[in-house]
Amino acid sequence: MKRYGLIGYPLTHSLSQQYFTNKFSEEGIEDCIYERFSIPSIQDLHAILDNHKDLCGFNITIPYKKEVLVFLTEGSKAVEEVGACNCVKIEDGKLIGYNTDVIGFENSLVPFLKPTHNKALVLGTGGAALAIVYVLEKLGINYAYVSRTAAAGQFSYNNLDADVMAEYSLIINTTPLGMFPNIEACPDIPYSLLTPSHHLFDLTYNPAESTFLAKGKQMGATIQNGQQMFVEQAEQSWRIWNS
Numbered sequence: 001m002k003r004y005g006l007i008g009y010p011l012t013h014s015l016s017q018q019y020f021t022n023k024f025s026e027e028g029i030e031d032c033i034y035e036r037f038s039i040p041s042i043q044d045l046h047a048i049l050d051n052h053k054d055l056c057g058f059n060i061t062i063p064y065k066k067e068v069l070v071f072l073t074e075g076s077k078a079v080e081e082v083g084a085c086n087c088v089k090i091e092d093g094k095l096i097g098y099n100t101d102v103i104g105f106e107n108s109l110v111p112f113l114k115p116t117h118n119k120a121l122v123l124g125t126g127g128a129a130l131a132i133v134y135v136l137e138k139l140g141i142n143y144a145y146v147s148r149t150a151a152a153g154q155f156s157y158n159n160l161d162a163d164v165m166a167e168y169s170l171i172i173n174t175t176p177l178g179m180f181p182n183i184e185a186c187p188d189i190p191y192s193l194l195t196p197s198h199h200l201f202d203l204t205y206n207p208a209e210s211t212f213l214a215k216g217k218q219m220g221a222t223i224q225n226g227q228q229m230f231v232e233q234a235e236q237s238w239r240i241w242n243s
Helices: 016-026 042-051 067-071 077-082 101-112 127-139 162-167 211-218 227-241
Strands: 002-008 032-038 055-060 087-091 094-098 119-123 142-147 154-156 170-173 199-202 222-224
Touching: 002 016, 002 042, 016 032, 016 227, 032 042, 042 067, 055 227, 067 094, 077 094, 077 127, 087 227, 094 227, 101 127, 101 199, 101 222, 101 227, 119 127, 127 142, 199 211, 211 222
Parallel strands: 002 032, 002 055, 119 142, 119 170, 142 154, 170 199, 199 222
Antiparallel strands: 055 087, 087 094
16 A cells, blocks of 8 residues: 655645545546545654654645755756755655755746736745746746845835835735635735736635635735645646556
């Protein structure tokens, strides 16, 4: 039996196990299982690796996309350039890291882009955000991070005034705010300043319409959740594990 899985903490929001279980059933794949490993510390990964010698690969989600790097034997070019990993293939005892978020985000975002979407606000500065800005740079879209405190190239939420909101028409939420089960939460941006020229992308896919997206839709902005990105990165992970 080939074992695959997901590490992160907490994992109540994740549909990865359901996705792969359905995939195995629908495609008649009988020798594989996929499970969730909810670990409160990245150091708990040692025990998972020791206790599951049949583990062939795993995905990584919040908050370990950067912390997992120290476990890797080697990483893909994207992992090295992004500085984050969300997919590991185990081969001959080696942990080889990949970043499938990059492919998933680019493929899902590009069809929604308009010429006016030439500047982006990236909400959050974690491992997922690193993959997002990697794609934005590739697409030639200028960006600025948004976090609790201001810094070089980074706004604080208090800095988001009318001028900033008018200048940055693409807003991408990489934080877990609004993710199940805390579905009422949302990033503290001035939603009243959103317009139909804005496009909001939320990496969250559970719920399908987060509070962040709902508030944007109320102001006429176009919205997009992370469902397609999730599917794209999951399928890319499966291709990597079976290559």
